[in-house]
Amino acid sequence: MTDRYDAIVVGVGGMGSAAVAHLADRSADVLGLERYDVPHGYGSSHGSTRIFRLAYYEGSAYVPLLRRADELWRDLEVDHDRKLLYRTGSIDAGPADDPLVERSRESCAEHDLEYERLSSAELSERYPGYDLPEGYEAIYQPDGGFLVPEQCIVAHVDRAHRAGATIRARERVVDWRPTADGGVRVETDYDAYEADRLVITAGAWAARFVDALEGIAVPERQVLAWLQPRVPEHFEPDRFPVWNLQVPEGRYYGFPVHDVPGFKFGRYHHREETVDPDAFEREPTQADERLLREFAEGYFPEGAGPTMGLQTCLFTNTPDGHFVLDTLPDHPQVTVAAGFSGHGFKFASVIGEIAADLALEGETTHPIEQFSIDRF
Numbered sequence: 001m002t003d004r005y006d007a008i009v010v011g012v013g014g015m016g017s018a019a020v021a022h023l024a025d026r027s028a029d030v031l032g033l034e035r036y037d038v039p040h041g042y043g044s045s046h047g048s049t050r051i052f053r054l055a056y057y058e059g060s061a062y063v064p065l066l067r068r069a070d071e072l073w074r075d076l077e078v079d080h081d082r083k084l085l086y087r088t089g090s091i092d093a094g095p096a097d098d099p100l101v102e103r104s105r106e107s108c109a110e111h112d113l114e115y116e117r118l119s120s121a122e123l124s125e126r127y128p129g130y131d132l133p134e135g136y137e138a139i140y141q142p143d144g145g146f147l148v149p150e151q152c153i154v155a156h157v158d159r160a161h162r163a164g165a166t167i168r169a170r171e172r173v174v175d176w177r178p179t180a181d182g183g184v185r186v187e188t189d190y191d192a193y194e195a196d197r198l199v200i201t202a203g204a205w206a207a208r209f210v211d212a213l214e215g216i217a218v219p220e221r222q223v224l225a226w227l228q229p230r231v232p233e234h235f236e237p238d239r240f241p242v243w244n245l246q247v248p249e250g251r252y253y254g255f256p257v258h259d260v261p262g263f264k265f266g267r268y269h270h271r272e273e274t275v276d277p278d279a280f281e282r283e284p285t286q287a288d289e290r291l292l293r294e295f296a297e298g299y300f301p302e303g304a305g306p307t308m309g310l311q312t313c314l315f316t317n318t319p320d321g322h323f324v325l326d327t328l329p330d331h332p333q334v335t336v337a338a339g340f341s342g343h344g345f346k347f348a349s350v351i352g353e354i355a356a357d358l359a360l361e362g363e364t365t366h367p368i369e370q371f372s373i374d375r376f
């Protein structure tokens with residue numbers, strides 16, 4: 001006999017775990033389905049650290065969501081036995097006239113965020129791990145830092161369990177379809193389940209469940225490096241804010257040493273490799289390492305010691321780099337949260353809240369107009 005739930009969540013990673021927790025907190029009878037382990041290293045929500053920042057060059061409209069995400073991360077941390085959000089401050093840097101720097105400053109000014117504008121010399125004097133060229137500038141915002149993604153997922157799942165949610169790992173969703181009564185039927189490689197509402201938070205696999213995302217939510221191979229610092233004290237969390245940096249070679253981002261050996265960093269859209277999430281080169285190559293090492297030697301030379309680790313993950317990019325947060329026009333019982341384009345994890349706590357709003361109420365008070373699925 002088919003089980004019936006108030007809501008089913010497909011994918012229990014960063015976004016899905018938050019959605020399950022928020023739905024369960026509202027007394028919904030919710031089922032979470034995850035094809036891998038909880039948490040796992042096959043998608044977009046792993047790798048020890050994820051940047052959290054309020055200065056937001058991608059668009060100042062994101063800042064209210066970030067403020068709410070900050071509140072929700074702190075609330076989640078109260079119930080968890082490990083710290084989830086570490087404050088280091090954040091740096092957005094590049095040539096003085098680069099849009100990254102100016103848009104970061106504008107987001108701070110528009111939302112009354114505390115910030116400082118630093119020259120490259122001032123930045124290096126305060127934080128010696130940075131060695132940026134003359135003529136570069138940085139926006140420093142003190143509330144930034146990093147999240148611990150695997151523990152964030154664990155904390156959301158623990159909260160969901162305490163509220164009565166059922167989560168099934170190692171169970172792959174094969175398909176879903178609407179039912180005659182306005183609900184959904186979800187088939188897996190084990191069983192079939194029915195629910196009044198469906199939330200799709202399937203990351204790089206989202207387009208397989210939502211036809212409208214085909215060619216819109218596109219998976220991309222990403223590689224991160226961890227290098228041994230030559231001057232370790234310059235790369236500790238209290239001396240090395242998280243950062244985004246625009247240079248002629250591209251846009252890069254990075255973190256202080258935390259939890260595992262090495263100063264961590266990566267290049268946005270690493271080698272611009274669109275991939276099938278089930279069939280791509282997961283093992284980093286020497287070419288991946290060279291690309292990243294050359295950058296570190298040029299801009300963070302004190303951090304460019306021996307390689308400690310390399311790891312792949314997946315971005316899921318939309319054409320405009322903004323998220324998809326919406327219900328399906330033809331199936332309003334289905335909520336989609338997808339296409340986080342390499343900058344979404346920091347929002348996971350509030351994305352879960354929004355997904356629960358859309359699933360249970362059909363609307364949300366959060367400003368998500370720019371994330372509609374039909375804008376493409």
